[in-house]
Amino acid sequence: MPHVLPDLPFAKDALAPHISAETLEYHYGKHHQTYVTNLNKMITGTEFESLSLEDIIKKASGGIFNNAAQVYNHTFYWRGLKASGAGRPDGALLEAIEVAFGSFDAFKELFSTAAVTQFGSGWAWLVKTAEGSLAIEATANADTPLREGKTPLLTCDVWEHAYYIDYRNARPKYVESFWNLVNWDFVAANFSG
Amino acid sequence: MAHTLPELTYSYDALEPYIDKDTMSIHHTKHHQAYITKLVGALEGHADLADKSAEELISDLAAVPEGIRGAVRNHGGGHANHSFFWALLRKDVKYAGPAADAITADLGGLDQFKEKFAAAAIGQFGSGWAWLVLSDGKLEITATPNQDSPLSAGKKPIIGLDVWEHAYYLKYQNRRPEYVDAFFNVVNWEKVNELYLAAR
Numbered sequence: 001m002p003h004v005l006p007d008l009p010f011a012k013d014a015l016a017p018h019i020s021a022e023t024l025e026y027h028y029g030k031h032h033q034t035y036v037t038n039l040n041k042m043i044t045g046t047e048f049e050s051l052s053l054e055d056i057i058k059k060a061s062g063g064i065f066n067n068a069a070q071v072y073n074h075t076f077y078w079r080g081l082k083a084s085g086a087g088r089p090d091g092a093l094l095e096a097i098e099v100a101f102g103s104f105d106a107f108k109e110l111f112s113t114a115a116v117t118q119f120g121s122g123w124a125w126l127v128k129t130a131e132g133s134l135a136i137e138a139t140a141n142a143d144t145p146l147r148e149g150k151t152p153l154l155t156c157d158v159w160e161h162a163y164y165i166d167y168r169n170a171r172p173k174y175v176e177s178f179w180n181l182v183n184w185d186f187v188a189a190n191f192s193g
Numbered sequence: 194m195a196h197t198l199p200e201l202t203y204s205y206d207a208l209e210p211y212i213d214k215d216t217m218s219i220h221h222t223k224h225h226q227a228y229i230t231k232l233v234g235a236l237e238g239h240a241d242l243a244d245k246s247a248e249e250l251i252s253d254l255a256a257v258p259e260g261i262r263g264a265v266r267n268h269g270g271g272h273a274n275h276s277f278f279w280a281l282l283r284k285d286v287k288y289a290g291p292a293a294d295a296i297t298a299d300l301g302g303l304d305q306f307k308e309k310f311a312a313a314a315i316g317q318f319g320s321g322w323a324w325l326v327l328s329d330g331k332l333e334i335t336a337t338p339n340q341d342s343p344l345s346a347g348k349k350p351i352i353g354l355d356v357w358e359h360a361y362y363l364k365y366q367n368r369r370p371e372y373v374d375a376f377f378n379v380v381n382w383e384k385v386n387e388l389y390l391a392a393r
Binding site: 026030031034063066119120121122140141142159160161164165168169 | 219223224227267318319320321338339340357358359362363366367
């Protein structure tokens with residue numbers, strides 16, 4: 001069954017001015033679509049053809065892994081964003097963040113540092129480990145915590161294509177703006193799910 | 194030695210329409226400068242490394258203390274790779290000379306070179322570089338991730354192409370193959386000959 005590009009959970013202009021409609025035209029319409037197209041081409045006639053995206057990510061390597069993981073990572077990234085997302089987590093999620101990082105502000109700072117300092121292309125993540133605690137990590141290129149048996153809660157794409165149209169070289173400004181867009185309901189659902 | 198941003202020997206618009214003025218300006222003044230600033234920061238307090246150029250540092254990473262080895266590899270590599278790249282670019286230079294002869298001998302000719310080099314550049318997943326290097330007296334094509342340099346593997350770079358998205362996104366967006374194709378119009382083959390003869 002071919003993999004398909006999921007609909008964006010918001011309008012292309014909904015995240016402006018933090019992420020422009022033009023960025024989303026390319027990032028969703030070209031980059032994400034290309035990963036889907038490449039994945040479908042590469043798995044045709046292979047043992048991966050009938051597997052779910054998650055199973056491909058766990059079992060594949062090389063180009064098939066790269067494209068499958070990028071399909072997953074981008075879908076996850078979009079779902080973690082919304083217009084006017086500048087809120088804060090609450091309840092059990094906030095408690096877990098405070099236990100793991102000391103405070104919500106300390107969490108934001110650590111996550112931002114992970115995003116800004118990931119050298120080259122990659123992703124910053126908030127994850128729930130197999131033991132149930134929260135951790136921040138950064139992954140290179142297509143790498144995803146899903147493969148390590150961790151539960152992703154939130155991600156920020158720091159490939160240059162995610163921010164170059166809007167911010168050029170200023171990755172820290174993009175990461176700062178990211179905090180205006182976080183869909184905390186999605187993060188909380190991942191945490192409790 | 195002082196690590197400073199090299200001046201370009203041409204204007205930011207000299208490579209139009211293949212590489213645009215805005216990209217050249219940001220790439221040189223922001224990206225390249227940031228590598229230099231971070232390299233200088235990493236080397237602070239390491240007086241024994243103060244005399245070494247970025248090229249010398251990345252040619253012998255084992256001699257760099259472990260605590261700053263990653264930063265020197267990334268930012269020293271970024272500095273050296275970008276300096277190399279700028280010096281390599283010029284429009285309308287004729288393909289001829291000893292490097293061209295070696296490309297024919299080792300790779301089969303210009304068309305084969307372009308095809309293999311483009312495949313390396315397009316196939317480098319994520320950020321990185323495509324290279325024509327001299328290795329054990331032979332030309333070969335390779336690619337490196339991020340700011341890794343062939344110098345760290347004992348190979349001499351002859352041609353390098355930056356395929357970080359910042360090198361082409363303003364003009365080509367997701368279309369890396371178009372950027373790679375355009376690059377072949379701005380290879381300064383006189384510089385390539387010079388590098389090849391020095392490396393041989």
